[in-house]
Amino acid sequence: MTTVSSHVLDAVTGxxxxxxxxxxxxxxxxxAEVRTGLTDADGRVSGWETAPGPHRIRFDTGxxxxxxxxxxxxxxxxxDFLADERHCHVxxxxxxxxxxxxxxx
Numbered sequence: 055m056t057t058v059s060s061h062v063l064d065a066v067t068g069x070x071x072x073x074x075x076x077x078x079x080x081x082x083x084x085x086a087e088v089r090t091g092l093t094d095a096d097g098r099v100s101g102w103e104t105a106p107g108p109h110r111i112r113f114d115t116g117x118x119x120x121x122x123x124x125x126x127x128x129x130x131x132x133x134d135f136l137a138d139e140r141h142c143h144v145x146x147x148x149x150x151x152x153x154x155x156x157x158x159x
Contacts, residue, residue: 058142059100060111061158062093065149070097073121074148075114078102081134085110110134111144119150126150 058078062071072095078088088109091099116129131153133144143158 055103056106056137056139056142057100058102058104058109058111058137058144059098059158060093060143061145062097062113063145063147064097065147065152070095071118071146071148072097074118077112077114078104079110079112080104081108081110104137106137106139108134109137109142113146113148115148115153124150128153 060076062074064071070093072093074093075090076093076099077090080086080088088104089102093099111133113131115131116126119126127150131146133155135142135144145155145158147154
């Protein structure tokens with residue numbers, strides 16, 4: 055097993071993005087939802103366990119921006135990655151018309 059975490063930051067305000075819905079999906083012959091949750095007050099989700107292999111984290115950015123009355127170009131951000139035996143941290147820096155990610159620690 056490996057653990058997966060994420061941290062979502064609002065790049066416009068420089069603050070944590072609280073309440074973003076994330077879905078962890080195991081990819082393969084048939085995609086399977088592993089876990090869903092909301093980012094906490096610090097913009098984080100952590101401690102999700104999964105088997106190694108290809109995965110996707112889907113961030114429901116459209117609903118998060120809509121709840122704030124902000125138009126966005128990206129109604130969803132999907133990040134595919136390979137989970138290995140180490141901890142996988144997948145951060146997202148978010149704004150209405152851009153996003154970036156990297157392999158965190």
